[in-house]
Amino acid sequence: MKSMLQIGVIGTGYVGLVHAITMAEFGMHVVAMDIVEEKIKQLQSGLIPIYEPGLEILLMKNQKEKKIEFTTDMKKTVENSDVVFIAVGTPPQADGSADLQYVKAVAEEIGKFINKDIVIVNKSTVPVGTGKIVKAIIKEQINKRNVQYKFDVVSNPEFLREGKAVEDCLLPDRVVIGTESEFGRERMEEVYDTLIKSKVPILFTSIETAEMIKYASNAFLAVKISYINEMAMLAEKVGADIHEIARGMGLDTRISPKFLNAGPGYGGSCFPKDTQAIVEIGKEYQEDMLVIQAAIQANKNQSKKIVEKMIKVLAEKKKLKDATVGVWGLSFKPETDDMREAPSIPIIQALVKEGIHIKTYCPQGMKEAAWRLSKEQKYIEYCTDQYSAVKGVDLLVIITEWEQFKMADISKVKQLMSGDIVYDLRNIFYKDDTVMEQFEYYGVGCVKK
Numbered sequence: 001m002k003s004m005l006q007i008g009v010i011g012t013g014y015v016g017l018v019h020a021i022t023m024a025e026f027g028m029h030v031v032a033m034d035i036v037e038e039k040i041k042q043l044q045s046g047l048i049p050i051y052e053p054g055l056e057i058l059l060m061k062n063q064k065e066k067k068i069e070f071t072t073d074m075k076k077t078v079e080n081s082d083v084v085f086i087a088v089g090t091p092p093q094a095d096g097s098a099d100l101q102y103v104k105a106v107a108e109e110i111g112k113f114i115n116k117d118i119v120i121v122n123k124s125t126v127p128v129g130t131g132k133i134v135k136a137i138i139k140e141q142i143n144k145r146n147v148q149y150k151f152d153v154v155s156n157p158e159f160l161r162e163g164k165a166v167e168d169c170l171l172p173d174r175v176v177i178g179t180e181s182e183f184g185r186e187r188m189e190e191v192y193d194t195l196i197k198s199k200v201p202i203l204f205t206s207i208e209t210a211e212m213i214k215y216a217s218n219a220f221l222a223v224k225i226s227y228i229n230e231m232a233m234l235a236e237k238v239g240a241d242i243h244e245i246a247r248g249m250g251l252d253t254r255i256s257p258k259f260l261n262a263g264p265g266y267g268g269s270c271f272p273k274d275t276q277a278i279v280e281i282g283k284e285y286q287e288d289m290l291v292i293q294a295a296i297q298a299n300k301n302q303s304k305k306i307v308e309k310m311i312k313v314l315a316e317k318k319k320l321k322d323a324t325v326g327v328w329g330l331s332f333k334p335e336t337d338d339m340r341e342a343p344s345i346p347i348i349q350a351l352v353k354e355g356i357h358i359k360t361y362c363p364q365g366m367k368e369a370a371w372r373l374s375k376e377q378k379y380i381e382y383c384t385d386q387y388s389a390v391k392g393v394d395l396l397v398i399i400t401e402w403e404q405f406k407m408a409d410i411s412k413v414k415q416l417m418s419g420d421i422v423y424d425l426r427n428i429f430y431k432d433d434t435v436m437e438q439f440e441y442y443g444v445g446c447v448k449k
């Protein structure tokens with residue numbers, strides 16, 4: 001009988017943690033490692049340091065079955081593994097290119113501890129050519145130790161969506177594997193055996209192609225968002241309705257209705273940084289990524305334009321320094337606590353710059369927002385629920401479409417507010433007649449009734 005595959009996962013953030021728990025769920029034994037001791041202690045006691053629906057239950061189950069353990073010990077992680085996944089951050093540098101310092105540091109550590117034939121898999125989003133860099137770093141370490149082991153570096157980019165990460169990892173649309181050796185391919189087939197049996201498409205490519213598929217996918221989605229946002233801005237001016245435009249477009253199977261929701265612009269830890277990174281990769285190879293550059297610019301303009309309109313509407317009713325705005329939703333999207341590049345940050349900063357006071361509620365984003373908006377703190381009140389956040393406010397802006405906001409008691413909101421302006425940046429109420437009747441309503445790209 002084949003022995004159970006031993007998996008190491010380095011980095012237990014949004015990607016590494018979900019991936020590690022999924023690998024355990026698929027029947028492998030997993031050692032998940034991070035340098036942040038606090039995080040590892042929390043995980044050892046069965047608590048997850050992020051908000052990701054369904055993850056804690058899956059962790060408890062696999063911890064109980066002793067299929068997953070957490071450590072800060074890199075040596076143990078590498079020595080115990082047949083396959084090691086690198087899932088550390090690749091944040092943007094000042095020029096927009098991806099910062100590879102964490103990936104390189106991990107590669108060096110891995111090289112120091114390899115003690116048998118092993119496959120190293122890069123799950124982090126990295127520029128084309130990083131696979132080769134990682135391979136060279138590991139080889140250098142192995143040579144220094146004067147030992148010989150068979151190893152391969154594989155690229156296996158991650159496509160999970162925060163908020164839906166568990167389902168995305170348990171049943172992804174596809175798995176992309178960039179590998180150059182039979183050894184790497186066979187081991188990855190073993191890792192993804194459960195998905196192969198579930199008929200999930202597995203795409204084997206070169207390492208460079210796999211690395212590029214990730215950027216090409218994210219940049220495409222970002223372009224699609226910027227595209228519909230630009231259409232929404234024009235629709236408002238010509239008196240057209242963006243929902244009907246999106247529906248009319250999306251019924252064309254070549255276009256698809258997904259990612260055609262107008263809003264305040266894309267945010268999060270991936271689209272802003274990955275679009276910048278591919279533009280930088282393009283520069284390195286003298287290829288202008290003009291479409292992506294335009295999408296980045298359009299995205300920057302989107303929240304600016306929206307704030308300008310909001311301020312203008314408010315200024316017609318009240319002195320801005322005496323005004324209070326209620327903000328529903330801070331995280332960059334619903335069902336996550338992730339505040340990285342959330343549109344709520346520049347929107348709130350722009351409002352505060354005008355002297356406007358803010359009352360806000362977000363089911364998961366408030367803790368992180370408090371430190372990201374520490375300079376603005378004296379203007380911001382973090383509330384215990386969505387109704388407290390509208391008490392006495394002149395304008396309510398909905399930035400993130402959490403389900404509970406869609407279910408809100410609108411008459412209660414009306415009673416609590418001082419003013420009657422609703423700025424709905426996710427168009428959650430655009431079809432709601434009770435909202436239209438009671439409020440001065442503004443959506444994104446909606447026809448005003």
Ligand code: NAD
Pocket residue numbers: 010011012013014015016033034035036039087088089090102105106123124125126158159160161162269270
């Ligand atoms: P994250 O910041 O949430 O997690 C990274 C983790 O790596 C942290 O816990 C950090 O402590 C740990 N780490 C850093 N250096 C380490 C080291 N030397 N040894 C051990 N651990 C170390 O990042 P994330 O959101 O999980 O993203 C990870 C990668 O996956 C990035 O390249 C990102 O672009 C990509 N990605 C992210 C998403 C997403 O939705 N978050 C989706 C697909 C791909």
